[in-house]
Amino acid sequence: MQNILIEDRLFAIPSNYNEATPGQIRAIVRYDSRKMKASDRFLMILLCLMDGPGRLWLRFRWFFKLTKAEAMLEMLDFTPEIEHFLSNTIPFYQQKFPVLRRFKQLYGPGDALSTITFRQYRQTEEIGYRYRETKDEKDLDELLSVLYLRKPYTELWYKSVPERLMILDEQMVYRKKIISRIPMDQKQAIFLWYLGSRSVLMHQFTRIFSSGKKSSEESDSAKITPAQIGSSYARLLDGLAEKATNYAEWDATNIYDVLNNYQEKLQESDRVKEASRNRKPA
Incomplete structure (x- = not known):
């Protein structure tokens, strides 16, 4: 204060x-x-x-x-x-709206998106980019319907992977309908929190997010599309999943666990490349 x-x-x-x-x-x-x-x-x-x-x-x-x-x-x-x-030099990451009430209740994630799955994160990345471009309230409703569930997140993590994914996908239209009744100023406040939480993730996993940055000249000449964002996260899944059956498991894993595992893989790859460059010829 x-x-x-x-x-x-x-x-x-x-x-x-x-x-x-x-x-x-x-x-x-x-x-x-x-x-x-x-x-x-x-x-x-x-x-x-x-x-x-x-x-x-x-x-x-x-x-x-x-x-x-x-x-x-x-x-x-x-x-x-x-x-x-x-x-907002200090990221806005503390969850101020854990429950949304409009006839029915929806439950939001914890501070700094700490309780969401990787699937939710990659979905909100695409939708969030679209909303920043269009400023269409329907896109904002869709983003919040991905983050806010019908039951508390504590119940989500006791479920099996198939059940977890089913909970995330079930009644999206129903959740979106509830969110459409939430006042716009509250939805925009939650979006501010989402952006702040997203920046916390990017600061924590700098090796992942810095590697995908483009130069200013490139970003001016070629605009990133939601499809490109989706494909970049598909490549991240490729880097983690040893076989196709592991995709769903990683998709249903906590976002921090996924990014931590992937960052460790990248750092190990960096160490191997550095050792190879420093190796003297025989």
Whole structure:
């Protein structure tokens, strides 16, 4: 948390999304996407983050009673603190929306996508890329319906591989229908969390994700497609599965276990190549 002083009163505000409440994150998503003057947007976001009365409209009334016009100018001095929050330099990985309720309940993954399978990860990679391109709410609904299940994830890992895959695939249309009723600001807040969790994975498994990067010239000339993303993860499965029957097993394995195994294989291959290069000719 970080503290700000306005009219001799100290307020605590979160320094990143992980310290914010679900309500604060949803409010920020709403105001950050609205068309308004930058100073007005800044004021709204700051009021969302300040530790005043619970409901935002009460906080406005309380704040304007408390302060004078000069305080509004004083608040503008805290632009760097708000920019630091919005820049999200610390990945937003803590799960703030573990359960979605809209007549029925759906259960989400743990912090930093720690409980999902490799199948879910590769599916969300393709759908997430498509959503970032189209901004179509239906794509966002599809992504969340992959991540949110009808039963808690703790039950998933007690199942056999075929049962696990069946649970992931069953009633996708049903889950998508429930998610379509969730408010858009909440869905966008979850997408922010998904992106932050994804960056945690990429920082942890740098050998895997750095090897697939292209130069800026290449990325400008050839745009990556969802199909290319899918094929790259198919190659990852090829690298892990010794035979075709192992594909389903790896697909139903925890994402961290899959990436850890694959990174170890790549690092071992690097060591062998390095030893071969350093070997002196006889």
